[in-house]
Amino acid sequence: MTDTTTKTKPSGHTYEPVDGRLLDVEDLHVEFHTEEGVARAINGVSFHLDQGESLAILGESGSGKSVTAQAIMGILDMPPAVIPQGSIRYCGQDLLTMPDEQRRHVRGPEISIIFQDALSSLNPVFPVGWQIAEMFRTHRGMNKSDALDQAVRLMERVQIPAARDRVKAYPHQFSGGMRQRIMIAMAIALDPAVLIADEPTTALDVTVQAQIMSLLQELQEERQMGLILITHDLGVVADVADRIAVMYAGRLVEKANVDELYASPAHPYTRGLLESIPRLDQKGQTLAAIGGLPPNLMRIPPGCAFNPRCRMARDVCRTDVPPLREVAPGRLSACHFAEEVLDA
Numbered sequence: 001m002t003d004t005t006t007k008t009k010p011s012g013h014t015y016e017p018v019d020g021r022l023l024d025v026e027d028l029h030v031e032f033h034t035e036e037g038v039a040r041a042i043n044g045v046s047f048h049l050d051q052g053e054s055l056a057i058l059g060e061s062g063s064g065k066s067v068t069a070q071a072i073m074g075i076l077d078m079p080p081a082v083i084p085q086g087s088i089r090y091c092g093q094d095l096l097t098m099p100d101e102q103r104r105h106v107r108g109p110e111i112s113i114i115f116q117d118a119l120s121s122l123n124p125v126f127p128v129g130w131q132i133a134e135m136f137r138t139h140r141g142m143n144k145s146d147a148l149d150q151a152v153r154l155m156e157r158v159q160i161p162a163a164r165d166r167v168k169a170y171p172h173q174f175s176g177g178m179r180q181r182i183m184i185a186m187a188i189a190l191d192p193a194v195l196i197a198d199e200p201t202t203a204l205d206v207t208v209q210a211q212i213m214s215l216l217q218e219l220q221e222e223r224q225m226g227l228i229l230i231t232h233d234l235g236v237v238a239d240v241a242d243r244i245a246v247m248y249a250g251r252l253v254e255k256a257n258v259d260e261l262y263a264s265p266a267h268p269y270t271r272g273l274l275e276s277i278p279r280l281d282q283k284g285q286t287l288a289a290i291g292g293l294p295p296n297l298m299r300i301p302p303g304c305a306f307n308p309r310c311r312m313a314r315d316v317c318r319t320d321v322p323p324l325r326e327v328a329p330g331r332l333s334a335c336h337f338a339e340e341v342l343d344a
């Protein structure tokens with residue numbers, strides 16, 4: 001007989017993907033209404049994410065990567081944020097119109113996020129094991145000792161040495177890399193279908209960055225999660241990501257699979273990013289290969305937002321917004337002259 005008393009599926013989730021599709025973000029717009037004016041942070045962003053797939057969202061500081069993640073997670077401060085248009089469907093259900101109560105079952109347990117700064121995300125006054133265990137107590141109704149056992153197993157899975165002995169240690173007693181592993185443990189504790197990693201390794205040194213990325217990749221493959229990697233540094237995510245979406249001034253300017261984008265970018269901005277070795281995370285720093293700075297989001301230039309910095313810009317670029325269009329099989333670019341960029 002069919003159980004009509006519970007909506008929970010065999011995965012433990014309330015929702016199941018249809019044909020493997022987890023997320024569908026369509027024509028998303030986000031504005032910030034401030035005293036100085038309206039900052040148009042996201043201007044019509046669309047992308048999807050399937051089960052077991054890794055999507056990297058790449059762009060300079062201020063391009064709208066984190067705001068996109070926050071909109072998906074429902075953690076934008078509204079106001080000042082306003083979402084005037086668009087939808088974010090999770091397993092076919094629009095998170096933007098879903099009642100709060102229903103949304104609480106999704107955001108966290110089914111779609112989870114890790115941030116760059118583990119120290120400010122962890123509670124300094126509670127032992128890390130307790131913080132992980134609390135997830136199992138609150139959401140799975142486990143008793144204290146089972147929840148702590150489960151926390152130890154998870155700490156072992158994210159390769160925290162001597163996990164059983166360190167379950168009672170506090171966040172400040174761990175290194176930056178170990179704290180990020182603890183954040184990952186908390187983020188995957190409830191077996192989310194989607195994991196968003198917002199600059200997960202930016203604060204870490206290069207060796208630790210690589211270890212954290214390979215841990216994320218292992219977990220993603222093991223659990224068949226959909227993974228969104230937000231980054232300013234393509235080098236860090238290139239081995240893990242399947243597809244890349246490049247953002248500029250709140251729009252996607254290029255979408256491609258990672259190898260093709262690396263081999264031959266189809267947008268001058270992407271090409272500039274690939275040619276720029278330096279620190280894209282340093283706000284206000286010019287990219288060597290591009291020059292200039294991203295626009296003020298309260299005064300995005302007409303036409304292509306990238307035109308003031310683009311060496312290829314012509315008249316049409318200053319008047320007409322280039323649509324994101326297919327410029328080669330599976331390759332999308334929002335450049336009037338994408339074919340020329342590809343051939344270059």
Ligand SMILES: Nc1ncnc2c1ncn2[C@@H]1O[C@H](COP(=O)(O)OP(=O)(O)OP(=O)(O)O)[C@@H](O)[C@H]1O
Nearest residue numbers: 032039041060061062063064065066067068080297
């Ligand atoms: N609370 C806010 N109030 C006003 N404007 C905001 C707010 N949060 C974000 N913005 C605007 O949205 C823009 C995009 O921010 P976002 O954090 O998404 O950029 P990002 O690409 O993730 O860069 P970063 O790596 O610096 O976080 C910001 O430059 C800012 O103009």
